[in-house]
Amino acid sequence: MKVTQHLWFETDMEAAIGLYTSLIPGSRITERSAVMADNPGGPAGSVKIMAFTLGGQDYRAIEAGPLDPFNHAFSIMVECDTQEEIDRLWDALKDGGSVERCGWLKDRWGLSWQIAPRRLGELMNDPDPAKVRRVTEAMLKMVKLDIAALEAAARG
Structure with a gap:
């Protein structure tokens, strides 16, 4: 299959x-x-x-x-290792499209993308609930995700 x-x-x-x-x-x-x-x-x-x-x-x-038309029910998620990768993909895919919160954007054809740092998953799975809450609150305020800002939120 x-x-x-x-x-x-x-x-x-x-x-x-x-x-x-x-x-x-x-x-x-x-x-x-x-x-x-x-x-x-x-x-x-x-x-x-x-x-x-x-x-x-x-x-x-x-x-x-x-x-x-495409909608949020289907998106392509790309997990990036560096901020440079996030910035490069974000800038190319948003051209002619629209940006959204929490690392989401729609390209000029209307396809939804999630451009996220791989590190976000690690931070969101931390055993410390206070750290996870801080990271979540920081992420919810972002449009394009920022690894340094997420790390800073994790540290408190």
Whole structure:
């Protein structure tokens, strides 16, 4: 058995996947095709399909006109080791999109992303409930997550 995430793009799928695979190490486009069958949303051949990996995880995508827009029910979470990685991904993905709280943003295609430091998970699983509370309170005030500020909150 194999599990693959599937994304439906209204338009501009190749640009989106090109950006995603350029940003995340271990990523690449593995297949490009145009479906030459009739598409209720457009002319024959207007459906495009791509397969790609992001950080070693498999995805497929289709561009076939409007259906349901992306929403928060599906997001891609990227755990970063450094603030530089967070900043680089954040800046690239927010371009033309919108930022949200707690490390969430939507890219220009409406796909939700969570850009988070790997360290956040460690801090949130600390056995000291006071430390976890401080880290949580700090995180809830942030838009883009800041590792140094989260560490400072953990220290009190």
